């Protein structure tokens with residue numbers, strides 16, 4: 370948190386922040402992170418790497434396009450099932466980290482109905498916009514593509530301008546920041562997470578060891594019934610192995626029909642090839658896939674197919690040709706979560 374947000378006589382001040390996280394405390398971009406400064410930094414760099422670098426398609430990074438026919442039957446602005454890695458990962462983690470855990474729903478930043486009461490909200494969201502720009506144009510593999518669906522590009526939002534006049538903005542009008550009159554400078558610090566290159570801490574498949582210790586198999590929906598995660602679930606999951614993949618496909622983990630009532634903050638960490646992983650497991654290695662952070666919105670039930678790119682993880686560990694892998698979903702929080710299946714496939 371920049372020090373300028375701290376003085377209580379400043380317009381940037383907000384009393385409802387986590388008092389344990391004030392400057393110069395290091396941010397934690399996964400809510401379970403512990404350790405000394407270098408351990409925290411490496412876990413932060415891996416969170417950035419996984420959420421922004423490896424989730425390189427629009428649906429994975431920013432979530433599904435909001436188009437006619439999208440099933441939002443159990444959704445509101447507070448409970449959208451379409452989020453991607455940046456929103457559900459580092460963005461939500463920052464809301465959780467900044468809000469005051471002694472306040473109802475971790476206000477202000479920890480719940481979306483009060484988040485914008487904290488001036489840091491605007492700096493946070495400006496940085497999310499900057500990271501989108503970085504994702505789109507600034508990574509080594511070249512420019513990436515935004516959603517192209519016409520419904521999405523034509524979606525309309527209404528704002529008041531600086532003269533208090535109502536103006537309409539289409540999504541397509543907001544894709545190019547240079548047309549909006551601003552751009553972002555290159556920051557040397559971005560190179561740290563872009564080039565983080567998470568090292569594996571395992572070698573070889575953990576499937577045999579997991580089988581020997583009784584780890585169950587979990588397949589795609591609907592063959593499993595409904596599975597309660599409790600504090601976590603370790604499972605053996607089928608993977609495409611050496612099936613061929615076209616250049617526009619990615620190897621994606623889908624946590625199918627994850628369902629939770631959002632009465633309090635809860636997070637699901639995903640780790641691969643670590644059968645004994647739990648919510649205390651260090652997340653700086655290639656075995657860390659990502660985190661699905663769920664911000665509290667009381668009474669709202671969310672059902673989502675959570676998607677995360679996993680091919681880069683499997684490649685780095687050297688188990689990309691295996692037809693089964695061990696997955697662990699570790700839960701931080703007490704809100705009951707169920708899933709209906711686990712699927713790793715190309716899409």
Ligand SMILES: [Cu+2]
Nearest residue numbers: 460464484494
């Ligand atoms: Cu936000």
